[in-house]
Amino acid sequence: MxxxxxxxxxxxxxxxxxxxxxxxxxxxxxxxxxxxxxxxxxxxxxxxxxxxxxxxxxxxxxxxxxxxxxxxxxxxxxxxxxxxxxxxxxxxxxxxxxxxxxxxxxxxxxxxxxxxxxxxxxxxxxxxxxxxxxxxxxxxxxxxxxxxxxxxxxxxxxxxxxxxxxxxxxxxxxxxxxxxxxxxxxxxxxxxxxxxxxxAEAGGEAEKPAEEPLLQSMKSGLSYLRRQPVIMAVIWIALIVNFLFGAFQVGYSFILIEKLKIAPEHFGLTEGALAVGTLLMSIWLSVRKEVKYPLVVSKWGIVSMGLAMGGVAIPLFADIPYVPMTIFFGTIMLISGLSSGIVNTPIMVMMQKNVDDDYKGRVFAVLETMAMSLMPLGTVLYGFLYDLFPAEWILLISTAALIGAVLWLARPSVIRRAHPELHAPKNGHVPQAAK
Known part of the structure; x- marks a missing residue:
């Protein structure tokens, strides 16, 4: 063709x-x-x-x-x-x-x-x-x-x-x-x-069934992942982010409805801002050039999501009038939506390009399993914690843990493996984005 x-x-x-x-x-x-x-x-x-x-x-x-x-x-x-x-x-x-x-x-x-x-x-x-x-x-x-x-x-x-x-x-x-x-x-x-x-382009059989049985095939997929430290870092980041973001998923509704008594219609508007933010970022990414350094961009996007999560606690420390408070939460959700868009899309593009075609199904399956497996546990755990401890401190501690984990898992040595060209000296200088 x-x-x-x-x-x-x-x-x-x-x-x-x-x-x-x-x-x-x-x-x-x-x-x-x-x-x-x-x-x-x-x-x-x-x-x-x-x-x-x-x-x-x-x-x-x-x-x-x-x-x-x-x-x-x-x-x-x-x-x-x-x-x-x-x-x-x-x-x-x-x-x-x-x-x-x-x-x-x-x-x-x-x-x-x-x-x-x-x-x-x-x-x-x-x-x-x-x-x-x-x-x-x-x-x-x-x-x-x-x-x-x-x-x-x-x-x-x-x-x-x-x-x-x-x-x-x-x-x-x-x-x-x-x-x-x-x-x-x-x-x-x-x-x-x-x-x-x-x-198929090379003249071979496309979609040729693998000869390995189920268990051996899964072991081969895990063995492949162990040889891919950057992909493993992405999977661990997904696992930790999904778990710690339970503090936001449970705490946001709990704080706005139970603590601050936000009206249901205004609560719905603030939640809608999350989807609007994701939509705007998706539109922007669909018309711009491909992100050059996806792991770097996603790293700082997760940090932005963490800061937005911590920002939910601010009205619990300060007495903010109702209307500005509603606008504030709408802004927080908009930032979260924008940040999630800039995190997910570049990372998925990087995964699509870097994962061997023969292992894509198993790698994305592991990513989905790891991302989803701790969601129920995180939801239950944070629901229990919010009943026992002050909501603002749960959010702030979870924010610190989230940002610290991401900065460690996407540390400079991992960034160098993912984007070696980013660290190539240019006129004797190392790009600032590499940090």
Whole structure:
């Protein structure tokens, strides 16, 4: 296939990928909004709500290593299509139960588990397939547009869900979600997941199944990671950030609602600023040149996120009037959104380029497992701590731990390994960005 034709096809992939993710994420967000309210109205129990949340997080965390193995062994397009189809069938099954016998908690929990498992296989496989879908020069654009679609869905879906909930039946929400996933499936079926496969271009068999059994394949993936100190540093950073950010995820709502008595509508506006910040950063990254030193940029982006997290404690030390306080929290969330965008996209681009194609599925599976595995523990732990200790000191200590850990894990010696060209002397001087 001629290069010009492949580049046109890659352009199609970029926009189709964005559209399918926007539609799918929007449907999922609207469904999550509706099903959460339904469970709370049906039972009035926070435990039932939390159980559904566990049914979403735990299966995805457990399934990620198997998804990585599958993505490295079998055709990626087949895995994505089957995963999307499983989601459509699961929601269709829940709709059939609702129409015939009425919704029940076991049916909702079972559907959540299936959706979570399918999302794990689809998400890991798509992460491993980016370099097969898009030319190397536009990986950052593809990743930015993907993040942009998720941010747009996060902004629009709660508003649409809030307008529809109570006015229409829960069955309409299920139909909306099922239709969104079906459209995403059709769009993804038109994509060539082996467009830029290096084995295919070299005349070999693309997507050739590995000969290793499951356990040996996972060991090989871990062995590969141990030989990649920069990638290991990124994984440890993801693990620590996700754990310590539990202080922010739990503390933000607790402080604003319980401590400062912010009105629900104003609280919603401040939370919306997070998605707006991520969206703005994604737009900027999609039109600018690729970030030259992603680990350096992400390092300082995480430091900015940590400072924003610590900033949430300021109103607990100072008596700030209501309106300026609301604006202050909106600004904090906007900064957090901007910072998360500049952290995630450059690092994912670096991973896409540096990880061997034969190990991509397993590496991204490990990254997802490590990132998600401590989230439930962090949430529970910080929920317990906020009931026992002053919220402001929990935030400040967690902020110091977060910034200290990132500065250590992304220390100059690691930066030198990730970006050796950054430290090459120019006219006898070492670039300041290397520090």
């Amino acid at each position: 001629e290069q010009a034709v492949k580049l046109r096809r890659a352009t199609y992939h970029i926009w189709t990928f964005m559209t399918s993710k926007l539609i799918s994420a929007f449907g999922a967000q609207v469904y999550t909004f509706a099903i959460s309210f339904y469970i709370l109205q049906l039972t009035g129990s926070a435990t039932s709500f939390a159980t559904n949340l566990i049914c979403s997080i735990l299966p995805r965390t457990i399934a990620a290593p198997f998804a990585g193995y599958a993505a490295d062994r079998w055709p990626k397009k087949r895995i994505v299509i089957l995963s999307q189809g499983a989601i459509v069938l699961a929601v269709g099954g829940l709709l059939a139960v609702s129409l015939t016998a009425g919704l029940s908690l076991p049916a909702i929990y079972a559907t959540t588990v299936v959706i979570s498992l399918a999302a794990s296989f689809s998400g890991v496989t798509f992460s491993a397939a980016i370099t097969g879908l898009v030319d190397e020069a536009r990986i950052q654009k593809a990743m930015s547009l993907n993040q942009m679609s998720i941010s747009l869905a996060a902004i629009a879906a709660p508003a649409v869900g809030g307008l529809l909930y109570g006015a229409v039946s829960i069955n309409l929400f299920l139909i909306l979600f099922m239709a969104a996933e079906a459209i995403a499936l059709i769009l993804e079926a038109t994509m060539n997941f082996r467009l830029f496969n290096r084995k």
